[in-house]
Structures are given as structure tokens and as C-alpha cells.
Amino acid sequence: MRRAAAVAVALAVAGALGTTAAPAAESGPARTPHQDACRGQGVDDSALIRYESDIVIDAPLSTVWKLQTDVERWPDWQPPVTGSERLDTGPLRRGSRFHWTTPAPATPTTPATVLGITSTVRQLQRGTCVLWRGPAVGEGLRIDEGVHLWTFTKAKGGGVHVHTEETWTGAQVEADVPTATAALGWGLETWLSDLKAAAEARP
Secondary structure, eight states: OTTHHHHHHHHHTHHHHGGGSOOOOSSOOOOOHHHHHTTTOOSOTTOSEEEEEEEEESSOHHHHHHHHHOGGGHHHHOTTOOEEEESSOSSOOTTOEEEEEEEEOOOSSSOOEEEEEEEEEEEEETTTEEEEEEEEEETTEEEEEEEEEEEEEEOTTSSEEEEEEEEEEOHHHHTTHHHHHHHHHHHHHHHHHHHHHHHHHOO
16 A cells, blocks of 8 residues: 555654543543534543544535545545445444455554454434444454544635544553554544545545
């Protein structure tokens, strides 16, 4: 994959990027506006590995939403996604499941592999939010559960404000939180960049 080298670079600077991980709160944090947009549901508050980011996309909300929720077409505009298939039919909705694959480079503690991710949609408010969760499994690497939240709002200056946040849990990734956080952060920043490029290129 043309972005595999970039992932390796991201992992090499894991110590610096590791500062993006938010410490777990001692007594559960207050609900965020992003969780409110998704009927109170969000990422795993107790997870050690977490990352969030935002971007403004100069495109109609309908275009951004279509790209993000037509999961079978992710490989058309996201080079790091090498395959994706729905495990059910009809519009993406709460309870929908899909399986997708993405390469993961070697780290000091895990081998290079291809992760197979089975995601289940836990919440979806059309044009506003989508939340999915599930395990990612590859040869020699396992993320017990990733929880991924996306919210979409109209930006003040026009376009769409996209917010994303994700958490990972599992003994293997928690053994090296800075490296795992760096990998997660690179993945989300790349996803946002690819989503922006694809949406803004649409007529």
C-alpha cells in the first residue's frame, strides 16, 4: 500500500504523538456534545488508547454522509482500506455489520499483518452521527475492541464540520500505549484527509 511507509514513520515518532492520549478520568467524564448528537453514545471512556480530531470539508453534507456510510465503496477513495463488504443488506442503520481489511506495519512488539475488522453499527442518526464498534484481528495482532464515533454538523463558514474519535482496548495494544496511539492517530488523520479530498472532488 502506498501509505504503509507513512504508517511506519508515524510509529517511529510514537513517543511524541503519544501525548495525544487523554488520561482516563477517575469518575466518568461528562457527556460531550458529540455524544449528545449520537443519543448519548460515544467511545469507551475507560480506554487507555484514544484519539480525536476534526476537519472542515467544503462539500454538501449529503456528499460527505454518502461517502462515509457507503462502506462497501471505502476502498475507492481510502487507499489504506483494502477491502470492505456489508454483512447485511439495505441502508446502513443501527445493527448493520460490515467487515473490512487494512494493513498494519510491524512494531517493536507486533509483526506486520493485515487486520480484519468486523464492525457493528451501535448508533446512527442520519446526516448527524454514526458509531460502530468491534474487534480487529490479524496474524500476531489483536485489538479486542475499537469504538469509533463520527459526527457531522454544518460549519459556520459553509461546508461540513466532521468530528471523529476512537478508542482501542486489548492487552496487546495496551502493552505499548504510545505506539498504539500513534498508529490510531495516523489512521484517523489519514481518513479525514481522504474523506475531505474525495468529497471536495465530487461535482
